[in-house]
Amino acid sequence: MMGLIKNLAIIFSVFTALLYISCDEEALEMGYSCVSNECFSEERGQYLTLADCQSVCGNVADTTNKVRSWNCVDYGCVEVADDTGTYASYPDCEKICSSTETTVFQSCLDGQGLWALYPACPPYVLGPPLDIYVDIEDRFEGWMEIECVQEENKLRVMFYDQNIYAEVDVNGVLNIPSQTFEADFTEDFGEMNSVIGDDFFIDIQVSGNGSIDATSGQLNLDFDFTVPGSEWLDMTSCVLLLDRNIPDDVKDED
Numbered sequence: 001m002m003g004l005i006k007n008l009a010i011i012f013s014v015f016t017a018l019l020y021i022s023c024d025e026e027a028l029e030m031g032y033s034c035v036s037n038e039c040f041s042e043e044r045g046q047y048l049t050l051a052d053c054q055s056v057c058g059n060v061a062d063t064t065n066k067v068r069s070w071n072c073v074d075y076g077c078v079e080v081a082d083d084t085g086t087y088a089s090y091p092d093c094e095k096i097c098s099s100t101e102t103t104v105f106q107s108c109l110d111g112q113g114l115w116a117l118y119p120a121c122p123p124y125v126l127g128p129p130l131d132i133y134v135d136i137e138d139r140f141e142g143w144m145e146i147e148c149v150q151e152e153n154k155l156r157v158m159f160y161d162q163n164i165y166a167e168v169d170v171n172g173v174l175n176i177p178s179q180t181f182e183a184d185f186t187e188d189f190g191e192m193n194s195v196i197g198d199d200f201f202i203d204i205q206v207s208g209n210g211s212i213d214a215t216s217g218q219l220n221l222d223f224d225f226t227v228p229g230s231e232w233l234d235m236t237s238c239v240l241l242l243d244r245n246i247p248d249d250v251k252d253e254d
Contacts, residue, residue: 023211036079037068040106072097072170085172087133096170098163099166104150107172110214111155116246117141121238126227134185136238144220155212157219166219176221202226217242 031045034057039050047053069085070077070093077093079085087093098104122138147156155166155174159181169174182201205224209216219240227234 005061030068033143036070038090039182040091104148105153105168107170107212108148108150108153108155110172111168111217112146113244114246115144115146115217115221115242115244116217117144118243119238120240120241122236124236130227130230132227136236139183140240142249144240159206166210168212172217174214174217174219175211176206176210176219178205178206178207190206212242215244 025185030041032039032047032053033042033045034053035049037057039047039053039057040174045053047056067083069080069083070087070090071080071085072078072087072093075092077087077097077204079090083173085093087096104189117140119137122191124132124134126132145158147158148154149156149165153168156169157164157166162181164176164179164181167177180203183204184201202225207220208219208222210219219242221238221240222235223238224233224235226232
């Protein structure tokens with residue numbers, strides 16, 4: 001009888017120990033990990049307590065003396081050593097940047113609307129025998145309309161009564177892939193009808209880059225085309241400066 005009691009006592013002790021260990025492991029499931037010098041709670045974290053994490057990660061020392069922010073670059077969060085980044089915390093950046101679904105960038109929304117347009121373009125000049133002179137700046141109106149295509153994070157730019165598209169990232173950096181639009185040069189080449197006929201609509205390849213935010217923007221454009229009346233390929237460049245403040249005289253143009 002004593003032997004049975006002793007065996008039951010041993011079994012009970014082993015069971016209690018196993019139960020304690022199991023509970024202890026469950027308690028260790030949650031912890032803290034150091035990511036980009038900040039501590040975040042997560043399952044099976046690197047550190048058991050927040051204090052342990054901060055002592056290594058540097059939050060305690062840095063939060064009072066160092067301002068940090070993050071940018072989203074190629075679907076990853078990159079730390080910036082000051083407050084110029086798009087996101088003030090790593091979780092805010094990670095939530096947007098790592099998303100597999102299309103998230104509308106604020107930079108795309110900032111870019112849409114009406115803009116005052118200030119072109120900075122050299123004239124296009126081609127000597128004899130064609131003697132072509134085109135005042136490129138004069139071909140632009142004083143304003144431009146841009147629309148955010150939200151499902152693609154692209155900007156649709158109303159250009160020569162047509163559309164060209166610019167890809168925009170979370171920081172407002174623009175990429176304008178090569179695309180074609182048709183331009184009417186009747187006023188410029190009308191006197192050349194004996195050379196090039198009555199068709200003054202020319203296909204032009206446009207590409208470039210730029211940047212945009214809520215108040216200003218810049219489009220750096222390259223134009224490639226075939227010179228009218230010939231088989232010559234040529235190009236010219238143009239910078240378009242955008243300003244959100246449209247002067248009253250420009251608003252009254254239409």
